Amino acid sequence: VSQSYQVHVHDEYVLLGNAGLLRCLIPSFVSDFVIVDTWVGGDGTHITADSH
Numbered sequence: 001v002s003q004s005y006q007v008h009v010h011d012e013y014v015l016l017g018n019a020g021l022l023r024c025l026i027p028s029f030v031s032d033f034v035i036v037d038t039w040v041g042g043d044g045t046h047i048t049a050d051s052h
Contacts (some may be wrong), residue, residue: 003029003030005026005027005029005030007024007026007034008026009023009025010023010025022039
């Protein structure tokens with residue numbers, strides 16, 4: 001895709017001990033071509049499907 005784009009994740013708040021769900025908002029014109037395989041936290045932590 002030759003057009004630039006940005007993905008977004010909104011802040012979510014979760015009570016301690018509960019699970020949280022983050023949703024990656026990808027523009028529709030590229031969503032068919034994008035696969036999210038890793039999340040990188042602000043502290044550099046990498047979260048993958050294999051992370052438990």
